[in-house]
Amino acid sequence: MERVICVISYDGTQFSGYQVQPNGRTVQEDVENALQKMHKGKFIRITASGRTDAGVHAKGQVIHFDSPLVIPEENWKKALQTLLPKDIRIVDVQKTTEDFHARYGTKRKEYRYRILNSVDPDVFKRNYTFHVPDKLDLQAMNEACTYFEGTHDFTSFSSAKSDVKGDKVRTIYEAYCYVDGDEIIFSVTGNGFLYNMVRILVGTLLEVGKGRKTPATIQEIFEMNDRSQAGKTAPPQGLYLWDVDYNEKQRSQV
Amino acid sequence: MERVICVISYDGTQFSGYQVQPNGRTVQEDVENALQKMHKGKFIRITASGRTDAGVHAKGQVIHFDSPLVIPEENWKKALQTLLPKDIRIVDVQKTTEDFHARYGTKRKEYRYRILNSVDPDVFKRNYTFHVPDKLDLQAMNEACTYFEGTHDFTSFSSAKSDVKGDKVRTIYEAYCYVDGDEIIFSVTGNGFLYNMVRILVGTLLEVGKGRKTPATIQEIFEMNDRSQAGKTAPPQGLYLWDVDYNEKQRSQV
Numbered sequence: 001m002e003r004v005i006c007v008i009s010y011d012g013t014q015f016s017g018y019q020v021q022p023n024g025r026t027v028q029e030d031v032e033n034a035l036q037k038m039h040k041g042k043f044i045r046i047t048a049s050g051r052t053d054a055g056v057h058a059k060g061q062v063i064h065f066d067s068p069l070v071i072p073e074e075n076w077k078k079a080l081q082t083l084l085p086k087d088i089r090i091v092d093v094q095k096t097t098e099d100f101h102a103r104y105g106t107k108r109k110e111y112r113y114r115i116l117n118s119v120d121p122d123v124f125k126r127n128y129t130f131h132v133p134d135k136l137d138l139q140a141m142n143e144a145c146t147y148f149e150g151t152h153d154f155t156s157f158s159s160a161k162s163d164v165k166g167d168k169v170r171t172i173y174e175a176y177c178y179v180d181g182d183e184i185i186f187s188v189t190g191n192g193f194l195y196n197m198v199r200i201l202v203g204t205l206l207e208v209g210k211g212r213k214t215p216a217t218i219q220e221i222f223e224m225n226d227r228s229q230a231g232k233t234a235p236p237q238g239l240y241l242w243d244v245d246y247n248e249k250q251r252s253q254v
Numbered sequence: 255m256e257r258v259i260c261v262i263s264y265d266g267t268q269f270s271g272y273q274v275q276p277n278g279r280t281v282q283e284d285v286e287n288a289l290q291k292m293h294k295g296k297f298i299r300i301t302a303s304g305r306t307d308a309g310v311h312a313k314g315q316v317i318h319f320d321s322p323l324v325i326p327e328e329n330w331k332k333a334l335q336t337l338l339p340k341d342i343r344i345v346d347v348q349k350t351t352e353d354f355h356a357r358y359g360t361k362r363k364e365y366r367y368r369i370l371n372s373v374d375p376d377v378f379k380r381n382y383t384f385h386v387p388d389k390l391d392l393q394a395m396n397e398a399c400t401y402f403e404g405t406h407d408f409t410s411f412s413s414a415k416s417d418v419k420g421d422k423v424r425t426i427y428e429a430y431c432y433v434d435g436d437e438i439i440f441s442v443t444g445n446g447f448l449y450n451m452v453r454i455l456v457g458t459l460l461e462v463g464k465g466r467k468t469p470a471t472i473q474e475i476f477e478m479n480d481r482s483q484a485g486k487t488a489p490p491q492g493l494y495l496w497d498v499d500y501n502e503k504q505r506s507q508v
Contacts, residue, residue, distance in 0.1 A: 124265055
């Protein structure tokens with residue numbers, strides 16, 4: 001058996017999310033179906049770095065699987081791409097060893113969130129950005145970002161419905177906003193993220209950008225450990241799982 | 255009766271084109287259905303500046319219709335938008351007089367074509383650009399553009415299956431290419447366009463960009479009046495009906 005790493009990019013618009021579920025199209029199911037065809041009907045389980053919700057996109061999701069086939073990396077890429085729908089793209093395929101694990105080996109993940117900050121909505125970006133027509137204070141948003149950085153209990157910034165057991169302490173290595181044309185992009189890199197966390201960070205940043213909260217309020221929200229103190233959960237279509245990094249030994253492989 | 259002008263923007267991905275046809279979703283049908291709801295079941299015919307094919311987008315398509323309703327312009331915009339699917343957007347609504355005609359009154363139309371000129375395809379742009387990984391010579395393409403400008407018989411640059419009666423002489427006022435990030439955009443403005451004409455101009459420009467034709471070849475292709483001398487028809491998803499201009503009296507209204 002060979003362990004294979006795939007970096008995949010997908011447009012989440014037409015998916016009910018990454019993970020297989022009884023109803024609706026999922027990324028996992030489409031990739032597993034493609035692999036099953038390549039393996040003459042044999043089911044091949046894939047493991048991803050993590051799930052993404054319905055409508056959320058991925059620029060660099062990482063998955064691994066084990067296969068009895070012996071195929072050069074470039075041919076894996078071509079064969080899989082041919083069997084996949086157009087909204088999933090194989091970015092890269094690399095062979096690895098069995099100590100690589102796409103989920104448990106993650107070291108850093110970067111998410112980005114695209115805010116379309118224009119007066120009028122854009123029909124071509126409706127599935128790829130969150131349209132916010134209000135004037136936004138980029139400097140205040142970036143000041144707020146500095147409060148996200150570091151190691152904190154993110155209880156206030158995760159879904160109250162979250163079924164995560166254990167602590168909600170996570171480390172954010174870097175968080176910032178930048179302008180790209182008529183968009184404001186939020187980038188956040190951390191060692192892990194709770195359910196809905198990035199979308200709640202964005203919802204809170206927007207409160208700051210609109211002048212309804214000061215950047216320093218972020219500190220108070222952390223201290224209250226209360227989801228209702230943070231901003232609304234921003235909608236899924238602006239969110240992208242951008243990049244996944246693995247530990248030193250494995251990083252060179254992805 | 256009041257004559258109403260609407261500027262609409264639509265994502266052509268999920269449409270079988272602009273014009274009503276027996277099978278498949280069309281922009282015209284969706285807009286007429288919305289108007290019919292507003293008019294308590296009464297059918298309202300709309301007239302557009304021209305058709306667009308399946309997969310082709312519009313940033314500023316112009317339509318007109320006559321309505322017995324007396325509604326302020328801003329309310330027309332809101333009411334129609336509420337009844338339309340998310341891939342059609344009302345950009346502007348203006349009342350006009352009955353001498354305005356969205357099709358026969360056109361003076362200039364601008365089309366743009368987005369070429370994604372990157373090594374790798376982009377899953378998020380697959381429905382909005384034509385991916386061309388080859389190195390393209392922008393200067394040569396712009397030189398070729400100058401041959402398009404002026405008044406010519408565009409027989410070589412229109413679909414051989416075209417059912418257009420009469421001459422194929424059209425005037426191009428302006429044609430040029432420019433870089434926008436990882437894209438090359440072709441803009442062409444003229445007094446009218448034949449079936450598939452912009453997509454054939456793009457296909458021919460790409461031959462020039464790849465070095466397979468010299469810019470001066472464009473002149474020879476015009477002279478041959480032979481569709482097979484020009485480049486392939488570029489795919490629909492890169493094409494946008496960008497802007498429609500009306501004659502002096504009417505221009506101020508749109």
